[in-house]
Amino acid sequence: MPDCPPRTDAAARSFLRGCFDAAIDAVRPGPAVLANLPDKPEGRCIVVGAGKASAAMAAAIDAAWPDVQLSGVVSTRHGHAVPAGRVRVIEAGHPVPDEHSVEAAQAMLAAVAGLGPDDLVVALISGGGSACLALPAPGLTLADKQAITRALLRSGAPISDMNTIRRHASGIKNGRLALAAAPARVVSLVISDIPGDDLAAVASGPSIADATTPADALAIIDRRAIPVPRDFRRHLLSAPPILPAGSAEAILIASPGQALDAAADYARRCGIAPLLLGDALEGESSALGAAMAATALAETDRPRVLISGGETTVTIGPEGAGRGGRNTEFLLAFALAAKGAEGIWAIAGDSDGIDGTEDAAGAFVSPDSLARADAAGFDALATLARHDSYSLFAATRDLIVTGPTLTNVNDIRAVLVC
Known part of the structure; x- marks a missing residue:
């Protein structure tokens, strides 16, 4: 149990x-999978899925059902694979899809073809699946999808906007995978990384259709000036909406709120009162970092730990960026706003273990972070402006490196005020 006020950093x-x-x-x-398994089928069980947790989820169901005729294929990010028994695991690109993402989509559609009403399809869906599973819609190529994804990532668009475009730029998302499995029963087990836990939005909903339309996608493209091919624009103008598959059902098996509740319980066991600020915080990372520092500085009920989650964004200008992710950017902005105040520490990290495209989950901030950064030759404000937060925290040795955690409920942030 930590001392608070802490005697040491x-x-x-x-x-x-x-x-x-x-x-x-x-x-x-x-x-999470074992606690939410559906009834065993009378016929075959086909396991499909996409996302950073999909391989670990598939391994669990394969081990739990040795007596079921089971096969299938899932797609996960490169480096996030684990053996899944009878289920094939394909590693694919993230955050930008690659040719393996297309291979995975084709393999899943083939796996669910020709099923009957006694068969069961278990779709294992988690964050990251939008990139790991890609099948270009009419008027698009893989290169087009890659270019659109990169433009979206640079734009600072919230995940809801990104996934609306992704699902209508796809030949397998927005419930199309479930439609291909008919008349088999389809059950989706979902680990949510989406603010508000909209299950149709996780991985852009390959087995769960939502209420958005091609016109909604086109409106976002125009509002954010996302470049798209002319043929794809024509496709959006003429494409009919996808209707949900009647046999599909979805179960939320793990969520951001569940993760934050566990962090709060840990704090209580340590004798420190938690304040939950929400599991769906969005917006620009640097702006939220500054706002969180202001909240910490104003806190009078100490000791206290401020706990939050969600998914922030980083808008990259035409000048480009250095190394960093949304969590280290949040923390650098937090440190600048906190100005080395005594008794304030913070941690922020991505629950999947990878902040952006770097090898760290996130980092720590302590009262002397800026002083140590200055001693290492970093101008913190200039570093934030060029989105190079990873480099600063690497120099101060404050990075948190967990490796892939094989789950994904988005960001986890905690600020200790003593």
């Missing part, structure tokens, strides 16, 4: 890391 860091680890442990794929 190490005690504060240990407490915050404990909050982070407790949150991750609460949403591990294996136990």
Whole structure:
């Protein structure tokens, strides 16, 4: 149990890391799948899925059902694969889809073809699946989808806008995978990384259709000036909406709120009162970092830990960027706004273990972070402006490196105020 006020910087860091680890442990794929298995089918079970947790989820169901005629294929990010027994695992591109993403989509459609009403399709869906599963819609090529994805990532668009475009730029998302499996029963087990836990939005809903239309996608493209091919624009203008598959059902098996509740429980066990600020915080990472620092500075009920989640964005201008992700950008902005105030520490990290495209989950901030950055030759404000937060925290040795956690409920942030 950490001391609070902490006698050492190490005690504060240990407490915050404990909050982070407790949150991750609460949403591990294996136990979540086992607690939510559907009834066994009379016929075959075909396992499909996409996302950073899909391989670990598939391994759990394969081990749980040795007596079921089971096969299938799932797609996960490169480096996030684990053996899944009778289920084939394909590693694919993220955050930009690659040729393996297309291979996975084709393999899944083939796996669910020709099924009967006694068969069961279990769709294992988690964050990251939008990129790991890609089948270009009419008027698009893989190169087009890659270019659109890169433009969206640079635009600072919220995940809801990104996934609306993705689902209508796809030949397998927005419920199309479930439609291809008819007349088999389809059950989706979903680990949510989406603010508000809209299950149709996770991985852009390959097995779950939503209420958005091609016109909605086109409106976002125009509003954010996302370049798209002319043929794809024509497709959006003429494409009919996708109707949900009547036999499809979806179960939320792990969520951001569940992770944050576990972090709060850990804090209480340590004798520190938690304040949950919400699991769906969005907006520009640097703006939220500054706002969170202001909240911490104003906190009078101490000791206290401020816990939050969600998915922020980083808008990259035409000048490009250095190295960093949304969590390290949040933390650098937090440190600048906190100005080295005594008794304030913070942690922020992506629950999947990868912040953006770097090898760190996130980082720590302590009262002396800016002083140590200055000693290492970094102008913190200029570093934030060029989106190079990873480099600064690498130099101060404040990065948190977990490796792939094989789950994904988005960002986990905790601020300790003593």
